[in-house]
Amino acid sequence: MGLDGASILIVGGGSGIGFAVAEAARAEGAAVTIASTNKDKLVGAAERLDGAKWAVLDITDEKAVEAFFHSSGDFDHVVTTAGDWGSARRGPFVSIDMSEADALFQVRFWGAAILAKHAAWHLDDGGSITLTSGMSAFCPQKGSVMATAMAGSIEHLTYGLAVELAPIRVNAVFPGGVATEIFAGLPEEMRKTEEARFASQPLPRISRPEEVAQAYLYAMKATYTTGQVIKVDGGGELAG
């Protein structure tokens, strides 16, 4: 089943991986709605997507998510790449501020759970929800305890939802390093450390967003795939 004519909501579609998913889905003939919190970003992205709809939506706000789905109508597929980059991502665990660590889960874990809960009422059988995990779930680095736990929690949310919501399909994409705007904006030292890490992978480079986007398209189109975490990490997990 292709995406031509399919109606797809992409939360996080105003930038980075989500934008690449929106672009690839549009190229296959899908009707795309992008959503996130920053209106200016969405308007600019929708223009570049040539005809995408946009909606301001904070997925940590359950009432807003419920109201959004009531007014938007149904979708064939829902994707989220929404994430913030909280300050508790890196640092010694023994010195961590637990309220910041808690905040790290708000968008990527709780936001995804809220989105899935309300999306489920607006998807047909065989429709899909695709969440976003990350390499830190399996390749913890020193100083990344809570980022590892958070990425892992998304994968287990995926497994639970796939059973709970079937025959709606629920999968997650596990990106390795992706050269999105956010990566380009990292402090130089951190970016170089990350680049050195990717250089030791079987595919020794960071990925392009459009390479990762293909996994989301697969998750939407693959009618016998559910409860899966699709890894697009250049073999990075194997390199440790």
Ligand SMILES: NC(=O)c1ccc[n+]([C@@H]2O[C@H](COP(=O)([O-])OP(=O)(O)OC[C@H]3O[C@@H](n4cnc5c(N)ncnc54)[C@H](OP(=O)(O)O)[C@@H]3O)[C@@H](O)[C@H]2O)c1
């Ligand atoms: N880039 C990588 O190397 C990499 C690797 C592994 C995993 N990931 C994960 O993949 C996801 C996407 O990464 P990216 O590089 O594409 O980052 P990005 O460009 O910052 O995309 C994240 C998007 O989430 C939206 N967002 C943030 N808070 C939101 C909220 N409360 N409700 C709705 N939307 C919200 C942002 O838009 P607004 O500002 O408009 O809200 C933004 O468009 C993130 O979860 C990230 O952790 C990225």
